[in-house]
Amino acid sequence: VRVGVVQISPAWVDSTEKMRKASDELGSGIDLFIWPESTFGSMATSINSLEEIVRDVAVVRPPFINAEPAKKLGASLLVGGRNFTPETSEEGPYWQTASLFNEQGEISGRYNKRHLIPIGEYVPFENYFPALHEMAQLPDYMTFGYSDAPIADPHGPAIGVLICYEDLVEDAARK
Numbered sequence: 001v002r003v004g005v006v007q008i009s010p011a012w013v014d015s016t017e018k019m020r021k022a023s024d025e026l027g028s029g030i031d032l033f034i035w036p037e038s039t040f041g042s043m044a045t046s047i048n049s050l051e052e053i054v055r056d057v058a059v060v061r062p063p064f065i066n067a068e069p070a071k072k073l074g075a076s077l078l079v080g081g082r083n084f085t086p087e088t089s090e091e092g093p094y095w096q097t098a099s100l101f102n103e104q105g106e107i108s109g110r111y112n113k114r115h116l117i118p119i120g121e122y123v124p125f126e127n128y129f130p131a132l133h134e135m136a137q138l139p140d141y142m143t144f145g146y147s148d149a150p151i152a153d154p155h156g157p158a159i160g161v162l163i164c165y166e167d168l169v170e171d172a173a174r175k
Contacts, residue, residue, distance in 0.1 A: 004030040020069030037080030050105035077101045092141035111161040112145025
């Protein structure tokens with residue numbers, strides 16, 4: 001499996017265009033592109049393809065991203081963002097998510113981060129004491145994923161995903 005890893009900050013202006021350019025520069029023969037976490041912003045779990053990522057707050061939360069450069073890469077794309085269920089309020093809860101898009105731009109699978117960073121992504125006991133969340137000045141509520149199953153790629157090997165500092169959690173990395 002040939003993997004093309006593109007590491008461009010999603011915070012940059014026109015970041016997805018820059019990621020596409022860097023992906024194209026890697027040449028042909030790539031089976032899987034990996035773009036950074038937070039690249040695709042926040043999208044509803046009801047989204048099943050790149051075509052469905054549109055400027056509509058019912059399915060995507062601002063800031064809106066341009067998903068156009070991710071289309072027709074000629075390979076699968078593993079990309080990070082946040083997911084929410086369609087009925088979720090603007091505050092969340094959200095999952096930190098890695099989504100695998102196949103060559104046709106359809107989602108083949110998702111992985112939700114299981115080990116959130118205390119204070120950075122959640123505050124311990126915030127469910128019991130909401131004031132703790134406010135004191136930490138976290139803008140949104142995050143929730144834990146529950147499955148450590150790899151993302152199944154129908155055209156390649158299963159992909160084990162760790163997001164951000166999950167790679168420091170020995171048991172998660174081993175699984």
